[in-house]
Amino acid sequence: MQLIVALTAALMLAASPTVAQTFPEKTVTIVVGASPGGSTDFSARLLADPLAIALGKPCIVENKAGASGNIAATQVARSRADGHTMLMQYSGYHVGNPHLFDKMPWELKDFAPVAVVTFSPHVIAVHPAVKANNLKELAELAKASPGDLRYGSSGNGSIQHLAMEMFAQMTGVKLTHVPYKGAAPAVIDVIGGRVEIMNTTPPSLVSHIRAAKLKALAYTSDKRHPLLSEIPTSAEAGLPGYEVASWFGILVPAKTPPKVIDRLSNEIRKIVETDEFRRKVEEQGAVAAFMGPEDFKALIDKEFAYWGSVIKTAGIKGDE
Secondary structure (H helix, E strand, O other), rough: HHHHHHHHHHHHHHHHHHHHOOOOOOOOEEEOOOOOOOHHHHHHHHHHHHHHHHHHEEEEEEEEOOHHHHHHHHHOOOOOOOOOOOEEEEEEHHHHHHHHOOOOOOOHHHHHEEEEEEEOOOOEEEOOOOOOOOHHHHHHHHOOOOOEEEEEOOOOHHHHHHHHHHHHHHHHHEEEEEEOOOOOHHHHHHHHHOOEEEOHHHHHHHHHOOOOOOOEEEEOOOOOOOOOOOOOOOOOOOOOOOOOOEEEEEEEEEOOOOHHHHHHHHHHHHHHOOOHHHHHHHOOOOEEEEEEEEHHHHHHHHHHHHHHHHHHHOOOOOOO
């Protein structure tokens, strides 16, 4: 029996260099834990075609929406660790879910970071009737009437929810959370005046802001967006340090050979740094910003601790 175990281990060790040397051998799949059309899906599809050219094999996007991204993450975590199955992950799911759910089908250690592809700071917008033109005035308004101001989100524990809890904790105000099944219906209710505030990524808001159906208070970054230059940063709007950005990045199963991870990371870097990729991302109100495995791991660790603190302080639980 000991001999069999030893031989098996030796074969597994011998297989890793072979996998790395022959990668890719077949179609590469990018699994997305969201429906087509959202920011996660957009990032995956924008990457897929040029990555297929770079790798010399087809690269397809597979949408596995449901369970706050846990279905997709579980599929990738349990897939063969050879680089052919990747996860386009969204920060809210990756660093938030382990704190939100008591029973998780995956852990952070089940994945190896490959590359961050895009970042998307948020926009805080309000109904035009709200008597606040920046974040400082919004906080003052909320302090004057605790709990009266309502904000929408795409669901309990979503990044929109956490971002507004972060705002409340930083300013010492009380707001009322109204969860929806997605960002779109929440935005519709802000436009209709049924809730007052929405904090989400730009694609959901920009057209309504430009049509004067919503009033933008801040872009939650330290720099203005080149195509949204009329919207001030959080610091310019009176709340320095209030920076919220959803990242979208590629992860693979934890035991994927380092040489495969390096190959993927290098090819993705070349794509993300092209003018065409950057332009397409900026048109969606996001930012193309490559981050390699080590920096990506550090980002995950930092945000896992930070958002965990926000979630614990607010007492938020995910919808099982």
